[in-house]
Amino acid sequence: MNKLDDIFLSRWLNNELSEDELNQFKSSEHYNTYVSIIKGTDKLQAPNYNLNTAFSTIKEKRNIIAITQPNTSSKNRWQWGVAASVLFLIGFLTYFNFFNTTEFSSDYGTQLAFELPDGSKVLLNSKSTITFNKHNWDSNRTLELSGEAYFDVEKGNTFTVQTSQGNVSVLGTEFNVNATTDFFKVSCYEGKVRVSDNLNDSNHILTPSLGYQNIKGNEPITLNFNSVHPEWIDNQSVFKSTPMKHVLKALEKQYELQFEYDNFNDSVLFTGSFPNNNKEIALKTVLKSVNLKYTTQGNSIILED
Amino acid sequence: MSDSENEDIGLCKEKSFQVFFNTNATLLRNYLYYKFGGLDDIDDIVQDSFIKLWDNCTKVTTETAKSYLFRIAINKSNTLLRHETVKLKHQKEVKHINHNTTNESPEYILEEKEFMVKLEKAISSLPDRQREVFLLNRIEKKTYREIAELSNVSVKAIEKLMHKALLKLRTEIENLP
Numbered sequence: 001m002n003k004l005d006d007i008f009l010s011r012w013l014n015n016e017l018s019e020d021e022l023n024q025f026k027s028s029e030h031y032n033t034y035v036s037i038i039k040g041t042d043k044l045q046a047p048n049y050n051l052n053t054a055f056s057t058i059k060e061k062r063n064i065i066a067i068t069q070p071n072t073s074s075k076n077r078w079q080w081g082v083a084a085s086v087l088f089l090i091g092f093l094t095y096f097n098f099f100n101t102t103e104f105s106s107d108y109g110t111q112l113a114f115e116l117p118d119g120s121k122v123l124l125n126s127k128s129t130i131t132f133n134k135h136n137w138d139s140n141r142t143l144e145l146s147g148e149a150y151f152d153v154e155k156g157n158t159f160t161v162q163t164s165q166g167n168v169s170v171l172g173t174e175f176n177v178n179a180t181t182d183f184f185k186v187s188c189y190e191g192k193v194r195v196s197d198n199l200n201d202s203n204h205i206l207t208p209s210l211g212y213q214n215i216k217g218n219e220p221i222t223l224n225f226n227s228v229h230p231e232w233i234d235n236q237s238v239f240k241s242t243p244m245k246h247v248l249k250a251l252e253k254q255y256e257l258q259f260e261y262d263n264f265n266d267s268v269l270f271t272g273s274f275p276n277n278n279k280e281i282a283l284k285t286v287l288k289s290v291n292l293k294y295t296t297q298g299n300s301i302i303l304e305d
Numbered sequence: 306m307s308d309s310e311n312e313d314i315g316l317c318k319e320k321s322f323q324v325f326f327n328t329n330a331t332l333l334r335n336y337l338y339y340k341f342g343g344l345d346d347i348d349d350i351v352q353d354s355f356i357k358l359w360d361n362c363t364k365v366t367t368e369t370a371k372s373y374l375f376r377i378a379i380n381k382s383n384t385l386l387r388h389e390t391v392k393l394k395h396q397k398e399v400k401h402i403n404h405n406t407t408n409e410s411p412e413y414i415l416e417e418k419e420f421m422v423k424l425e426k427a428i429s430s431l432p433d434r435q436r437e438v439f440l441l442n443r444i445e446k447k448t449y450r451e452i453a454e455l456s457n458v459s460v461k462a463i464e465k466l467m468h469k470a471l472l473k474l475r476t477e478i479e480n481l482p
Contacts, residue, residue: 009471010449010464013442033475040424041443044393046335047344051327054334058326058352059319062359 009034105129106147108256109276111232116143120159121152125178125232126276127253147253148178150230153191165214166197175206176230182216183246189229215243217267235276243267247274247286255279261303264292316370317362326355329371332445336375336455337382339440340433342392347382354378375455393425393444420478427477435470438463 004021011017012025012034025031104124106112112124117137124130128147133140141159153159155172163179173191178184186195188206195204195212200220204212211223223240231238237250245266248259254276268290274282283301287294293304316322330351337347354377358370365373428436441447441455449463 007461007464007468010467013467013471014449030475030479033478034471036420037424037471037474037478038443040421041428041440043421044425044428044440044444046338046393046440046444049331049334051330054330054348054352055323055326058355058359061352062356 013038101131102134103129103131109254116141118154118156120154123150123233125149125230125253145177145179147180148176148232150174150176150233165199166195169194169196174229180246180249183249184215185211185213185223187211187223187225187230213240213242215246218243218269231273232276236273237276237282238273240271241269242271244270244290251282251286255282256299258300259303260300264303315362316359316365316367322359322362325367325370329374330355333375333378335445336437336441337378339444340437341382342429350378350381354381372454372457379456393428393440423478423481424474426481427474430477431470431473435466435473438466439470439474442467 004024005011008017008021008025012022017025104112104114104122106124106126106128109126111126113121114124115121116132117134118141120141122130125148128145128149130143130145130149132143139157141157142162143160144162146163149161151159151161151170152174153170153172158169159172160167160169161177163177163184164181165179165184168175168177168186170191170193173193174189175191175193176185176187176189178186184197184199186193186206188208188210190208193206195206196202197204197212197214197220199214199216202220204222206212209225211225212220213223214220218241221241237254239247239250243266244264247270248266251257251274252259270286270289272285272289274285276282283294287303295302295304316325333354334347334351337350338344341347354374357377358365358374361373428440431439437456438452441452442449447455449460449467453460453463
């Protein structure tokens with residue numbers, strides 16, 4: 001009789017033993033213990049693993065890593081020294097450039113696309129302005145916005161959008177900010193956004209498909225949306241529970257208009273949209289929805305009671 | 306093998322990355338768990354390994370991603386010195402008892418419970434590699450070839466480890482009081 005080899009237990013599990021080998025194994029005193037081991041192990045299982053929570057943790061961790069990764073972490077001490085003295089020198093040089101800010105503005109009904117020094121992309125909606133200092137951009141990614149813009153931010157240190165209504169700061173992400181007097185709306189399309197609202201001194205964290213809107217005289221609201229980028233990029237202006245005053249302002253900015261009215265209650269809330277490329281339809285959709293008649297005089301639209 | 310996703314759209318997009326994650330995460334997690342024990346550390350390692358893979362998504366193809374992922378995870382785990390006991394769940398026990406109340410004596414059930422305790426002790430006492438191979442084969446139902454591919458060794462090596470694992474389990478169980 002052949003002696004069983006040094007992997008016969010593996011072959012037994014795979015049903016690879018010959019009849020002779022199997023009989024020999026079955027007659028051994030340990031056979032039953034092996035069978036019990038296999039049967040017993042069949043009843044065991046690893047603790048459950050929740051794929052969904054694990055995946056959201058991964059997405060979260062990726063963002064946190066972006067926060068905690070200082071872009072200077074690899075610098076050695078002597079490099080810091082060099083950096084410090086260079087900074088001292090540069091300080092003198094940049095002093096003269098310090099107020100030399102870069103400005104981008106879009107006109108009525110136009111959009112403007114441009115890149116920031118780090119490759120982050122900005123799309124400016126009509127009649128909006130962005131200013132920033134490109135000389136210290138890498139160390140201080142802060143810009144000022146008046147109006148509405150969509151940002152696609154490259155990963156790096158904190159990126160801050162300052163507006164008269166509040167600040168929005170992010171790491172690497174896509175988001176939209178619309179800030180004019182008494183109107184503040186931020187929508188997050190990718191990543192994570194922190195909104196600091198100056199109006200009520202509150203902070204909000206936005207994740208994709210979430211928005212925050214605070215319009216003076218109304219309760220701040222959280223918005224849920226499905227779009228992958230702001231509608232205005234597709235030539236649509238969309239509003240949710242927005243006072244007519246701000247909808248009319250948006251029309252003015254889009255079509256270079258001036259609304260004139262006396263008795264119209266412009267705090268009526270409007271939920272809907274208008275096209276950005278057809279003035280007649282835009283005016284009709286907005287004004288008909290609130291049963292307003294109007295007459296046009298050049299760039300002026302006179303609303304009748 | 307069953308995983309024949311021929312969509313070569315790359316792993317950078319969240320959708321495709323999530324598909325890859327869903328097909329491989331449980332196996333990676335259990336693989337590390339069988340080998341090292343300690344759930345919290347393992348979960349961290351699994352997450353960090355996927356993050357690293359995602360960050361390097363442009364450098365791998367759908368074919369190389371899996372072995373790259375396992376390599377990162379194994380390297381990370383090896384630096385973790387603190388190993389904990391592997392605690393397994395009794396998935397079918399409840400069903401099993403209900404099913405057998407009519408034809409099995411209480412003595413038998415007690416005996417079986419005692420055996421399970423011994424078996425789990427014996428499994429915990431296996432050397433890492435043997436436990437990993439044994440549980441991947443018995444619980445995850447991975448073939449020797451699949452296990453060999455995960456850790457980049459020959460099928461023969463896996464057969465030897467498997468044999469040794471069974472031998473060790475048997476002697477442990479027989480020697481336990």
